[in-house]
Structures are given as C-alpha cells and as structure tokens.
Amino acid sequence: MTGLVKAVDEKIxxxxxxxxxxxxxxxxxxxxxxxKALRDLAAEHGIEHVPLTLMEDPAGPPSYKIAEGAEVTVLLWRQIEVEAKHAFAPGQLDEEGVKRVLADLPKILDE
Structure with a gap:
C-alpha cells in the first residue's frame, strides 16, 4: 500500500x-x-497530500461494496459516481497494480 499512497501523493x-x-x-x-502505523507511514514516507484515516468497522460502509477478502480496495470517484474500482488480495498490490490504478486517474480528472 505504501507505494500506492506515495504515488498518489506525488500526483496530487x-x-x-x-x-x-x-x-x-x-x-x-x-x-x-x-x-501508530498510519502516523509512521506518513512520517517515514513524507506523505503530505493524502490524509490517512481509520474507520472502526472491518467491513467498511456497505455502499462502498468492499470486495470480500481484499486487503486493499481503491475507489476512484468523479463527483458522486465511482469511475473505477480496484481490489487487491493480500500481498497482490504490487508495482503493476499501482500502475493500473494510476492509469485510471484520467477518468476522474478534467483534462
């Protein structure tokens, strides 16, 4: 997840x-x-533009439709519409996964 957070922070x-x-x-x-882990992540990697938060619900909000068994789920919104969704099983968010997420950013930007 660190690689994705750093890459998105740079894009912002x-x-x-x-x-x-x-x-x-x-x-x-x-x-x-x-x-503690979130604070350490932000400090160690200089995360400046991506707030790192937590929610006390391991299933997440039902409307987010978090993939069961996913370690990381990425939702890309434009206004109130989800334009892209990526779910990664434990240990599967690698450099290629980060590239796939970043490749979808134009779907949510006015370019």
Missing part, C-alpha cells in the same frame, strides 16, 4: 484538483496500533 502535488484519502478499516481492539 502535480495536480491539486485531485483529492485522495486512505481509510484503514479496523476493529476497536486494534485501533491504537493502526493509528
């Missing part, structure tokens, strides 16, 4: 119209560890 620096955020889904038992 290049294009301020682009907005992004990370929501880490968790249960209340692991909240303190997740908060």
């Amino acid at each position: 620096a290049e294009n301020p119209e682009l907005k992004a955020f990370v929501v880490r889904l968790t249960d209340t038992d692991g909240e303190a560890e997740v908060v």
Whole structure:
C-alpha cells in the first residue's frame, strides 16, 4: 500500500484538483496500533497530500461494496459516481497494480 499512497501523493502535488484519502478499516481492539502505523507511514514516507484515516468497522460502509477478502480496495470517484474500482488480495498490490490504478486517474480528472 505504501507505494500506492506515495504515488498518489506525488500526483496530487502535480495536480491539486485531485483529492485522495486512505481509510484503514479496523476493529476497536486494534485501533491504537493502526493509528501508530498510519502516523509512521506518513512520517517515514513524507506523505503530505493524502490524509490517512481509520474507520472502526472491518467491513467498511456497505455502499462502498468492499470486495470480500481484499486487503486493499481503491475507489476512484468523479463527483458522486465511482469511475473505477480496484481490489487487491493480500500481498497482490504490487508495482503493476499501482500502475493500473494510476492509469485510471484520467477518468476522474478534467483534462
């Protein structure tokens, strides 16, 4: 996930119209560890434009339709419409996956 967050952070620096955020889904038992991990991620990798947040619900909002078994789900919105969705099984978000997500950014930008 770090590679994706860094890449999106760089894209936002290049294009301020682009907005992004990370929501880490968790249960209340692991909240303190997740908060620390998110803070460490931001500090260690200089994340400046992507807020890193958490939600105390391991399933996420039902309307997001998070893929069951996915470790990472990426939703790209334009206004209120989801224009692209990427779901990655545990350990599957690699450099090629990041490239696929970034390739869909024009779908949500006025270019």
